[in-house]
Amino acid sequence: MSEPLAEEMAAEVLGGQTDSAGPTGPVSRGEEEASDTRTRGVWIDAWRVLRSKPLFLISIGVILILTLMAIAPSWFASGDPNQGSLSKSLQGPSSEGWFGFDVNGRNVYTRVVYGARASLTVGFACTLGTTLIGIVLGSVAAYSSGPVDSVISRIGDMLLGIPFALAGIIVLSTLTTFDTPNWQVETILILTIIVFGWPSIARVLRSTVLVTRNADYVVAGKALGLSGSRVLFRHILPNAISPILVLSTMRVGGYIATEASLSYLGLGLHPPAVSWGQMVSDGQPYLRTGFHVLLFPSIFLAITILAFVLAGEALREALDPTNRR
Amino acid sequence: MLDDSPALPGPVLAGAATEPALLEVRSLGVQIRTRRESIDIVRDVSFEVARGETVAVLGESGSGKTMTGHAIMGILDTPPAYISSGSISFQGHDLLKMPERRRRDIRGRHISMIFQDSLSALNPVFSVGFQVAEVLRKRAGMGRREANARAAELLDLVEIPNARNRMRDYPHEFSGGMRQRVMIAMAIALEPELLIADEPTTALDVTIQAQIMETLQRLCSDRDMGLILITHDLGVVSEFADRIILMYAGRVVESCVTAGIFTQAAHPYSRALLDSVPQSAHRETGLNVIPGAPPDPREVGVGCAFAPRCSHAMDQCLVAVPPTVTVAPGHRSACLIARELADHV
Amino acid sequence: MSEQVGARSGAQSGVQGGARADAAGARATPAVSPVLEVRQVVKTYSVGRSLIPKRRPVLTAVDGISLSLAAGETLGVVGESGCGKSTLAKLALGLETPTSGTVELMGRSLASASRTWRSSAIQLVMQDPYSSLNPRMTVYDIVAEAFVAHPLLAARSERRALVVEMLGLVGLGPHQLEKFPHQLSGGQRQRVGIARALAPKPSIMVCDEPVSALDVSVQAQVINLLVSLQSSLGLSYVFISHDLSIVRHVSDRIAVIYLGRIVEEGPSETVYTQPAHPYTEALLASVATAEFDADGSPAKKPPRIRGELPDPLNPPSGCPFRSRCYKAQDICESEAPDLLPLVSQGHRARCHFPEVDHHQINRTPTTSRMEQQ
Known part of the structure; x- marks a missing residue:
């Protein structure tokens, strides 16, 4: 890690003296679609950077495989995740069951594969929801200042004080019973997390927007006569959003874990649905006799979270043109 | 014309030989080393500072003036910056050969910034x-x-x-x-016996700048303290410095007593710099412009770094770094036509 | 009125009493009337976080400034940080609304002007070329944005050619189009900023410290560029700087601002060579000029001022400059001086004891006529 650091410092010491860095980026482009190619250019350049980052490629690969697992689990594992024979109860990993068997003798590998769907759905949906709402409310708060800002910020602070798990317990225990279909439970769970999760995104965005809003290029854009929305979407948000990219990807894991803890408490998904959270909670009492029951879903959980974090970090770096030469 | 080699040690001021200088920098080189390349930021810089003297190290961004100050103070960011050559002796002791513990003791107590x-x-x-x-x-x-x-x-x-x-x-x-x-x-x-001031007034309002500089000057003369004034501001230099070390792209291009650079500048860069400051005569003609921008330290070639922007540039300028010549007592310039420039006021 | 048209020779204050009289008639012929007229503008901000609005301290950034700018003219605005010069720029650009007073562009009130009209009349060049360009946009995008804001100026298909033309005006080539700001030097970035400001074809440009962040050897390039653009495109400039020597070089007239008020105003050579207000003298003394006498000793300088800018939330009574002034008397504490005409034409100062005397005729209590301009 010290070498990139050294280069960064070198760049700093050398100041902005990079104008002779030679021709960068494609120069000849169609004249008609000039404006459009330019916007795409940023993404093309970003992709060019990302393509050469092994960590990004690995994490994207992991995310793709997991997504595929969630869509078509039967491609990865044969058999029914809920079917087991008690004779195999808590058997360790073997050629018959790569990840071993749980207390009911069900194949842990099959269950991990089938559990991906619930966990990833919660992770994806909550990230998308919290990020979108957080961005909208955060920028509205920063932009309006005054009473609207105060209302949004105070509501956010209030929601932020309640942990997801507690909120989930209250909402799920009042709105669902044991008979509620799993898809309804999942929807309510996702909505609850979104409602209680957006403030942390909004909060970070609000402060970065407040800083960016006073940037010189924003003043220049206003002087140029650009509309408020153009200034917001073209100048403020792109420059304010990079911390959000990282924060959001880091929180994917938190959402999946919330689902896990609620399932552990018996409030989340219930059989026949399978989720990693459920598996972790199921395995917890057998920590000593059947460690593998807990281990493998936890590993998948960790790998998923790590993959999202690394991908988000790489994306943020790639979208920052000052990292490019 | 080629009587002085660029790295020749020796006193700059006539008569200064009897008393050892407070600080003597000899052929100092500073490099930034990354995995890919080594970039020379400071090249072959020599000068000295006497007690009670204010020496201005004048230069634009990327000229290496700040790195020179950091090297003397011993606060270079290592890595990536390394001292690649030369010596810095303070009251006769080479700072670069000292154990870090002694160096730390000197910092703040004898040299501060x-x-x-x-x-x-x-x-x-x-x-x-x-x-x-x-x-x-x-x-x-x-x-x-x-x-x-x-x-x-x-x-x-x-x-x-x-x-x-x-x-x-x-x-x-x-x-x-x-x-x-x-x-x-x-x-x-x-x-301390030596104070290094790195752009001490650049961030301040003009009416405050002068006040701060006057305070600094008074303290230096009261305590017989040497002052290295690192700056890009010709105006501050003209008023407060005893001598000027003018740097460009890591090298000293001209060094002289302050008035010398204003009355008989012997380097095209210092001439151009003085000419680009607005004066009453410029209103009709427009300002004299130095074309281009200061070079990227990576891009400096074998010859004179200023040659690409210089109106007097000749073929020889691109072949090797011009040797430093003495055009008057205590007035040195690294230009092939330094004498002609100095004589032509 | 005709003397106001000439660019360089028009070193006349465009705010004489006479100009006011035929202002109504002059408006029909926009070439003669001032392109920018600021009248008695006040801008206050409430600062602090007290819940009761009345308890919040009020900061008066601009305190009753009147200025006018003739076509093709350059007005230099000089002052230190916190004097209100940047607020004045924002008021002229319509980015801030005055608390009281009016701003008119080409005879049209800014308060009723549309965003598009306003931004095609007046544009801005900013100080710091490192922060004034969006780091995520290419040079092409930055300049072409003017045509997004002003779609009537260029059809989509013409944009690229126009952007190349704008870059050509500021001395940049088409090979710079795809570069990001961080790949350019400071001087090149400032040129991009100028090209962006030129693109909506404004008649007025506000240059807010356009060279103070640049290397000395690059400053002259940018100043020459601004001067030549002015004559080739017929622009009018408001040139804001703390550096009197640069302001004198580019300006026809200079207004010196201290704590939100004009303390001295006049033709630039007059203000530079015969400053009337002690603050102007101090600024001249502090701009450490690199001028030397023939014998090599530094040029003689007027006395320096002591102390720092007073707290703008709690300015001194009477004359705001008295706390730092070597001439201060009792009257300076009790009575705020007015901006009164001096002997030489178009030269005014807000001082009880100016270096050059006031016109005797105007030393009457009823000076509000002058103040209203």
């Missing part, structure tokens, strides 16, 4: 009085009471009004000029 950004150089959570007194307690072994009294004296000395009562204030409660005075008080607390 003030920076451009006084807000980030002061710790925001301690009062300024505490910060000045802390230097005295930690480095001079004073007790709390004695250190506080001395700190108040020091703040008074740098002309902070009502110093005794402002001891308890925090850095953000001071204006930029007053903070810079606090920095000066801390820098002179241990009575």
